Amino acid sequence: MNESVKSILYPLLLLLALLALWIVSVRSWGVPNYILPPLESVLDALRRGYIEGAFWKDFGYTMSSMLIGYVCGCSIAFVMGVLFAEFRWLERLLYPFVLGLQSMPKVALAPLILVWFGFGLGSKAVMVGLVCFFPMFINTAVGLKATDPSLIDLMRAFSASRWHILTRIKIPSAASHIFAGLQISVVLGLIGAVVAEFVSSSQGLGYLINAATTTLDTSTMFAALISLAVLGIAGSQLIKFLQRKLVFWDRGDHNQAAA
Amino acid sequence: MMHERISTTAGSPLFRADDLEVTYRSSRGPTKALEHFSTTLAKGEFLSILGPSGCGKSTLLKVAAGLLMPSSGVVELDGRPITGPRRDVGIVFQQATLLPWRTVLDNVMLPIRTLGMDAQAGLARARDLLRLMGLESFEKHYPHELSGGMQQRVGIARGLVHDPSLLLMDEPFAALDAMTREHMMVELQRIWMEARKSVVFITHSIPEAVFLSTRVLVLSPRPARIIKDIAIDLPLPRTQETLASARFGELCGELRAMFSHDKK
Numbered sequence: 001m002n003e004s005v006k007s008i009l010y011p012l013l014l015l016l017a018l019l020a021l022w023i024v025s026v027r028s029w030g031v032p033n034y035i036l037p038p039l040e041s042v043l044d045a046l047r048r049g050y051i052e053g054a055f056w057k058d059f060g061y062t063m064s065s066m067l068i069g070y071v072c073g074c075s076i077a078f079v080m081g082v083l084f085a086e087f088r089w090l091e092r093l094l095y096p097f098v099l100g101l102q103s104m105p106k107v108a109l110a111p112l113i114l115v116w117f118g119f120g121l122g123s124k125a126v127m128v129g130l131v132c133f134f135p136m137f138i139n140t141a142v143g144l145k146a147t148d149p150s151l152i153d154l155m156r157a158f159s160a161s162r163w164h165i166l167t168r169i170k171i172p173s174a175a176s177h178i179f180a181g182l183q184i185s186v187v188l189g190l191i192g193a194v195v196a197e198f199v200s201s202s203q204g205l206g207y208l209i210n211a212a213t214t215t216l217d218t219s220t221m222f223a224a225l226i227s228l229a230v231l232g233i234a235g236s237q238l239i240k241f242l243q244r245k246l247v248f249w250d251r252g253d254h255n256q257a258a259a
Numbered sequence: 260m261m262h263e264r265i266s267t268t269a270g271s272p273l274f275r276a277d278d279l280e281v282t283y284r285s286s287r288g289p290t291k292a293l294e295h296f297s298t299t300l301a302k303g304e305f306l307s308i309l310g311p312s313g314c315g316k317s318t319l320l321k322v323a324a325g326l327l328m329p330s331s332g333v334v335e336l337d338g339r340p341i342t343g344p345r346r347d348v349g350i351v352f353q354q355a356t357l358l359p360w361r362t363v364l365d366n367v368m369l370p371i372r373t374l375g376m377d378a379q380a381g382l383a384r385a386r387d388l389l390r391l392m393g394l395e396s397f398e399k400h401y402p403h404e405l406s407g408g409m410q411q412r413v414g415i416a417r418g419l420v421h422d423p424s425l426l427l428m429d430e431p432f433a434a435l436d437a438m439t440r441e442h443m444m445v446e447l448q449r450i451w452m453e454a455r456k457s458v459v460f461i462t463h464s465i466p467e468a469v470f471l472s473t474r475v476l477v478l479s480p481r482p483a484r485i486i487k488d489i490a491i492d493l494p495l496p497r498t499q500e501t502l503a504s505a506r507f508g509e510l511c512g513e514l515r516a517m518f519s520h521d522k523k
Contacts, residue, residue: 150356157324158373159344172360249359249403 037219045223059227061203062193065121066231069128070189074182077133081140086166102138106131107195114200124196124204131192132185136178143177144170176250179243186235190228205231271338272299273457274323274425279332281318291482292318296332298476298485300425300457307460307468309514310478316461319483320427323459324348336425346374349418349456351428355410357402363389363413364398370421381420388416391450408439415447419454428460432467444470445498452496469510470497477517487517 019039025031026038033041049055084091084098110127117123147170155165171178197206205224212220279296282289292315300306310316321327322334325344334341336348349370357366364385371381389395392412402410411431418426431447432440448471451458462468468475469491477487491510493501501507 148354148356150352150354151358153321153324153326154350154352154356155373156326157344157348157350158370159346160373164373169358172358175360247360249401 034216034218037222041219042222042226045219046226049223049227055205055208055223055227058204058208058224059231061121061207062197062205062228063231065124065193065196065204066128066189066235068121069125069130069192070132070185070235072125073129073132073189074136074185076129077136077181077185078140078178080133081137082144082166082171084137085141085144085170086162098137102134106134107192110192110195110199114196119200124193124201127196128189128192131188135184135188136181139177139181139184140174143174146177147173175247176243179239179247182239183236183243186239187232190232190235194228273302273304273337274300274459275333275335276319276322277333279319279322279334280330281315281322281327282330283318293322293329294482294484296483296485298488300459302424302457303455304474305451305458305460305472307462307472307475308478309462309465309468309475310483311480311518312463313481315481315483316478317429320350320429320459320461323425323427324350346421347424349421349423349426351411351414351418351426351431353430353433355402355407355414357410357413357417359402361401362398363394363400363402363405366402366413367416367420369417374421376421384422385416385420388419389413391453392416392446406439407435408443411435411443412446415450419450419456424457426456426458428458430462431460432464433462440467447471448495448497465511465514466502466507469493469507469514470501475514477514487514489513 022036023039026033026036050059084094106127109130113127113130114123117126144166151169151173152165155169160168193204194206194209197204198210201207201210205227208224209221212218212224276299277297279293280291281293282291296319298306308316308319318327322329323336323341325341325348328342336345358369361369364382367385367389368378368381370376371378371385386395386398389398392415394409394412394416397405397409402413405413411434415428415431418428432443435443444467451471460468460471472491474488474490476485477489478484479486489510493504493506493510
C-alpha cells in the first residue's frame with residue numbers, strides 16, 4: 001500500500017474505533033449524558049449549529065478575533081524580531097524584559113486586558129496577539145542570527161548593503177524558523193481567544209462552552225470543541241501548506257517523499 | 260616549461276602584504292592572529308597557504324577580501340591599498356554556501372546581480388563557467404538536488420563569474436570525501452589553467468597544496484608567521500602520474516618535515 005494512503009487510513013481507522021467505543025459506552029455501559037453525551041446528540045448540536053446556523057455567529061467571532069490578533073501579533077513580532085537581531089544595543093536594552101514577559105503565563109493577563117481594552121472583539125484580538133507574539137518574535141530573532149556567517153561575508157565582499165543582506169539573505173535563510181513561529185502561534189492564539197472569551201464575552205466558541213456549563217449541556221460543549229479543533233487544524237494546515245510552497249528547499253521529509 | 264612562463268609575468272605583483280599584523284579583541288583580551296606577514300603574489304600564480312588549523316589562515320583571507328582591516332601593515336591589490344570589499348576578488352568557502360532558494364544559475368549570477376554588473380554578459384559568462392564545471396544540464400536545479408562536489412563546483416563558478424583578478428579559496432575541498440577531493444583537485448587545476456586567475460588557496464592538506472600550487476607558504480601556529488616559502492617546480496599540467504612521481508613525494512616530504520619539526 002502507498003505510504004501516503006497508509007498515513008491517512010491508519011488514523012481514520014482509529015477514529016472509527018473511538019467513535020464505536022463512544023457509542024457503546026453510552027448505550028450499553030450506561031455512562032450518563034452529562035458526562036458523555038450520545039454521539040447523535042452531538043451531531044444534532046452540530047446540525048443545529050451549522051446547518052440551522054446557530055453557531056455561525058460564534059464561530060465567526062472567534063475566527064475574527066483569532067485572525068486579527070494573529071496577523072497583528074505576528075507582524076509586530078516579526079518586525080521586533082528583525083530589529084532585535086539586527087541591533088545589538090536594542091537586544092541588550094530589551095532582553096531582560098523580553099525574558100520576564102516570556103516567563104509569565106500570558107493567559108493570566110486576560111482579565112487585565114479586558115479591563116484595558118473593553119469587553120468587545122478588540123480585547124480578544126489583543127489577547128490573541130499577545131500570546132502569538134513570543135513564539136514568532138523569538139523564532140524570527142533566532143532564525144536571523146543563525147544565518148550562515150560565510151554567506152554574510154560573501155555578500156559583504158560584494159559590497160551588498162545591510163538592507164540587501166537582511167532582505168535577500170537573512171530573512172529567506174530564517175524562513176524555516178519563521179514558519180515554526182507561525183505554526184506555534186496558530187495553536188497558542190486559539191488558546192488566547194478562548195481564554196479571553198471565558199473571562200468575559202457574550203459571543204464566540206469559548207463563550208458557547210462557558211454558557212453550556214451552567215446547563216450541563218455537554219452536547220453543545222462537544223460541538224464547540226469540535227469547531228475549535230477544526231479551526232486549529234485548518235490554521236495549522238494552511239501554514240504548513242504555505243511553508244511547503246514557500247520554503248520548498250528546506251524540508252525534513254524531502255528525501256522520504258522522494259523515496 | 261609552463262611554470263617558467265607564469266614566473267615571467269610577475270612584473271608587478273597583483274597582491275602584496277607587508278608586515279601585516281591582525282589582532283582580535285576578545286573577552287579574554289587581545290589575540291594576535293597574524294604577525295609580520297609579508298608576501299607578494301604574481302599574476303597567474305597559484306599560491307597555497309598551509310598551516311595548522313586555527314593558525315589564522317582564514318584571517319588572512321578576510322584581510323585580502325577587504326572584510327577585515329589589519330591592525331598594522333600594508334595590503335595592496337593591483338598596487339592600491341585594500342580599504343574595503345573589492346569587486347575584483349572572488350571567494351570560495353569550505354562549504355559551498357549557496358542560496359538554497361535559488362537555482363544553480365541564479366546562484367552563479369549572484370555576484371553579477373549584487374555588484375550591478377551587465378546581466379546579459381554575466382549570464383553568458385555564468386553559462387560558460389557552468390559548462391566548464393560540467394554542470395550545464397543542472398542550471399535549473401536547486402542546490403539540495405546536487406551532490407556535495409557539484410555544489411562546491413557551483414561555488415567555484417560563482418567565485419569566478421564576475422571575472423575577479425584574484426580568487427580566494429578557503430579550504431574549498433575540506434568538506435568533500437576523498438574520491439571527490441582528488442577529482443576536484445584535477446578539475447580546479449584545469450579551470451585555473453584555462454581561466455588564468457591568480458589564486459590564494461588555503462588548505463591543511465599537503466598533497467593538495469603541492470599538486471595545485473606554483474608556490475606554497477607554510478605558516479606557524481598562532482600568531483601565524485611564514486616559516487617556509489617554497490616554489491613547486493612540478494611541470495604543468497599535473498596529472499594522476501604527478502601524484503606518483505618521486506619529485507611530488509619529495510616536496511610533500513619536505514613540507515611534512517616542517518610540521519613534525521614544530522611538534523618537537
